[in-house]
Amino acid sequence: MSWGIPWPCVHEFLSIVTHPKIYDPPSNLDEATDQINAWLGSPVAVLLAETESHWDILSEQLSIGKIRGPMVHDARVAAICISHRVNEFWTADRDFSRFPDLPTRNPLLG
Secondary structure, eight states, X not given: OOEEEEHHHHHHXXXXXXXXXXXXXXXXXXXXXXXXXXXXXXXXXEXXXXXTTHHHHHHHXXXXXXXXTTHHHHHHHHHHHXXXXXXXXXXXXXXXXXXXXXXXXXXXXX
């Protein structure tokens, strides 16, 4: 069994944990990249990226979720997960409920 990490999630993690308006103090880049390297050091971790079907899946998710503006980023993550047949996406972000083709679980709720 393996678990996938969509490339956009890696970027978003770096953006959030190093952001001084979100964390006081924020993580420095070395700490943040060390964490990502630890995740990727797992023999079951796989980085997920766009596939050939990405645009077809993304455009469908944009339509289903009535997406515009900054929410396009979430639709991109959802499309990547869907194309790789991710069966459960762990997130505390309720915005992903807009994508019924991607089952989610909030890991903070147990």
